[in-house]
Structures are given as C-alpha cells and as structure tokens.
Amino acid sequence: MYDLKIKDLSFSYKNDNRLILKDININVKEGEFVCLLGQSGCGKSTFLRLLTGLETSNTGTILLGDKPINSAGLDRGVVFQDYGLFPWMTAGENIMLALKQKYPNEDKKKLKNLAIDTMKSVGLDESIYRKLPKELSGGMKQRCAIAQAFSINPPILLMDEPFGALDAVTRALLQDLLLELWSKDNLKKTVFFVTHDVDEALLLASRIIVFGQSPSSIIYECYIPPNKRPTRENQFENPEILQLRNNLILQINKDVASRIEA
Ligand SMILES: Nc1ncnc2c1ncn2[C@@H]1O[C@H](COP(=O)(O)OP(=O)(O)OP(=O)(O)O)[C@@H](O)[C@H]1O
Ligand SMILES: [Mg+2]
Structure with a gap:
C-alpha cells in the first residue's frame, strides 16, 4: 500500500533552468529505512521535497501505492532541515x-x-x-x-538531517527512539533519512543511497540485511560494516574529486 515507485524523475526549480535531479529511478518497499548521502548542494533536500509533494517533478513519476504524489499528506511525517x-x-x-x-x-x-x-x-x-x-x-x-x-x-517519515543540531548524547537517544519507532509495528514504517554522517547511515539504514553532484543521480547504493545490522557497540568492529563504510566514503570522495578535476 505504501510502496514508492520513482521512475525517470528529473527536476529543476521554476526560477532556475539548472537541472538538479536527473533520471532517478528507485523502488522502495514499505518498511525500508533509506538513508540518503551526498555532497552538500547535490539535491537531497530537493528530492525529499518532491516526496512531500511540496514540489512536483518536471518529468517522471512518483507513485505512492498506485497514486501519484502531488500534495502533502498525513501519511507522510516530515522533519525539514530548517525545522519547518x-x-x-x-x-x-x-x-x-x-x-x-x-x-x-x-x-x-x-x-x-x-x-x-x-x-x-x-x-x-x-x-x-x-x-x-x-x-x-x-x-x-x-x-x-x-x-x-x-x-x-505516519507510515512514512521524511527526515532531512533531523539530528544535525543535536549533541552526541541526545543524538544517540533519538537515533534509538527512531529505530524503536521504525521497528515496533509489525508493518514497519518507511523512512527516508538524509544525513552527512556515514556512520549514522550505517547504524540506521536498511538501504543506503548516494546521490552524485548535480545534476544529481544515484551513484551508489547498498543494502544492510536484517541479520547484518550493526549495533552501536559493534559498529566499528564489524568487518562487513567497516568494508561498507570504506566503500561509501570512497564513492563519495571519488564523486567530489571528479567535480574538482572537471
Ligand atoms: N527554492 C529553490 N530555488 C532554486 N534553487 C534551489 C532552491 N532550493 C534549492 N535550490 C538549489 O538546488 C540545489 C540542490 O539543493 P538542495 O537543498 O536540494 O541540496 P542538499 O543536497 O540538500 O544540500 P545540503 O546537504 O547542503 O542540505 C542547490 O544548487 C540549490 O542552490
Ligand atoms: Mg539539504
């Protein structure tokens, strides 16, 4: 019912012809915890605003269930980067x-x-x-x-760097609270969570998506299956998670380097 299908999504703001997002294709199943990473300015907040329905795409479609998203709804709880x-x-x-x-x-x-x-x-x-x-x-x-x-x-949470302004202790507390909220119902919530913190993404996500520089498209993605989820205690000792961490950092750095060279 709350599966999201994003197909050939491209977007530019009306007051600016620059293409911000280009050819985004993602299917997200109900219950996935998706963390979005990517350099500042690549379009993560823009992407979330499209999911809230506050902006509409130029081309492509976003379907929630079988209905296009074209306005805000109580099925989506939003935490904006500027608090809102x-x-x-x-x-x-x-x-x-x-x-x-x-x-x-x-x-x-x-x-x-x-x-x-x-x-x-x-x-x-x-x-x-x-x-x-x-x-x-x-x-x-x-x-x-x-x-x-x-x-x-709400069954869907859209969160844009929601813990960015918090001290480490409050942040850890709210990460745990969010995970509890995500997993307490039989049918899990779907969460889209923007962060700049690779370790936060590894702790929270069931799937991590990296956006490249603008016009942004998905440059890397990985899954963390339920039996491989790290805990706060073992996150920095778990070899598979450390491997993923290195890969994520490598992909992000490669993307930044390619822009600097260009
Ligand atoms: N309302 C707007 N009108 C025109 N351009 C905009 C608007 N909002 C954002 N942009 C532009 O869209 C691009 C993507 O911005 P966005 O806020 O989505 O990036 P971001 O990935 O969330 O960055 P950050 O990590 O710094 O929050 C930027 O170049 C920004 O200048
Ligand atoms: Mg942002």
Whole structure:
C-alpha cells in the first residue's frame, strides 16, 4: 500500500533552468529505512521535497501505492532541515496543529497530553510547550519538529538531517527512539533519512543511497540485511560494516574529486 515507485524523475526549480535531479529511478518497499548521502548542494533536500509533494517533478513519476504524489499528506511525517515550525505558534501549538489534522474529532485535552508525551519522549521539558520557536535553541527546535512528525505516527517519515543540531548524547537517544519507532509495528514504517554522517547511515539504514553532484543521480547504493545490522557497540568492529563504510566514503570522495578535476 505504501510502496514508492520513482521512475525517470528529473527536476529543476521554476526560477532556475539548472537541472538538479536527473533520471532517478528507485523502488522502495514499505518498511525500508533509506538513508540518503551526498555532497552538500547535490539535491537531497530537493528530492525529499518532491516526496512531500511540496514540489512536483518536471518529468517522471512518483507513485505512492498506485497514486501519484502531488500534495502533502498525513501519511507522510516530515522533519525539514530548517525545522519547518511556524514562528508565530508556540512549540506545543505547532505539534497540536498536526495532531488536530490527523485526529479532527479527538478530545483536545487528549491531544495535548499526546503532544506533551511526545515532546518528553524526545527529551523536551513540558515548559517548552508554551515557548515560541525563536525562544528555543537549534537543538530544541529540531526536537520539536521531530516530535511533530512522530506524534502523528505516519507510515512514512521524511527526515532531512533531523539530528544535525543535536549533541552526541541526545543524538544517540533519538537515533534509538527512531529505530524503536521504525521497528515496533509489525508493518514497519518507511523512512527516508538524509544525513552527512556515514556512520549514522550505517547504524540506521536498511538501504543506503548516494546521490552524485548535480545534476544529481544515484551513484551508489547498498543494502544492510536484517541479520547484518550493526549495533552501536559493534559498529566499528564489524568487518562487513567497516568494508561498507570504506566503500561509501570512497564513492563519495571519488564523486567530489571528479567535480574538482572537471
Ligand atoms: N527554492 C529553490 N530555488 C532554486 N534553487 C534551489 C532552491 N532550493 C534549492 N535550490 C538549489 O538546488 C540545489 C540542490 O539543493 P538542495 O537543498 O536540494 O541540496 P542538499 O543536497 O540538500 O544540500 P545540503 O546537504 O547542503 O542540505 C542547490 O544548487 C540549490 O542552490
Ligand atoms: Mg539539504
């Protein structure tokens, strides 16, 4: 039902003729945890925006199930790179906005409790509920955006460098929380997760996709099957994961070097 089929996708922004994405073809099955890697500016956020439906492709198709994606939907929870919180609403109101859309007939008090519980699960104090985004640190805003996406418990999560502004301890905590959320239901969520951190990708992903420099297409991809998944403890001792790590770094560096030479 939530399989994604991306076929011959190319994209350029309307105000700029430059091709950003070129001939992207991917099929992603429900339940895959896809990490996207690639140099800054190659088009990872653009690709995620196409999956949210906030941008539409020039050519090619993106099908979710058998329907084209052409608008935002509650089946996709989004954590934007710039947090995506409305600045005139408090942190709590931002989360409530998503919850009220998802559960329009639910008692408001119940929803508020759910919002506060989700905020607590990402390490935010209840007092943050009444604060405006401008009164929060980058990491707090990021956690609010994550709480907003988690609170509606969508089958698909689109996350753009969601842990980039966090300290190492909070980051590890939220990585674990995300993995728990991903694997707790019988039918796993589908996650698209952009990161610059190869080790984070290896810890989280069931599949890693590397985008090349623009116009960007997929230059490398690999799978990490369930029985080969590393843990935080053995990640840097596991020979197969270390081999994958070297390969990923090599591919990314090769892509950068080819641009410098060109
Ligand atoms: N709204 C826009 N209008 C025109 N060009 C844009 C727009 N947003 C992004 N771009 C351009 O598209 C290209 C890809 O940008 P994008 O933000 O997708 O890269 P990214 O891979 O997410 O980079 P980073 O890792 O730095 O976040 C860049 O050249 C950028 O300048
Ligand atoms: Mg980006």
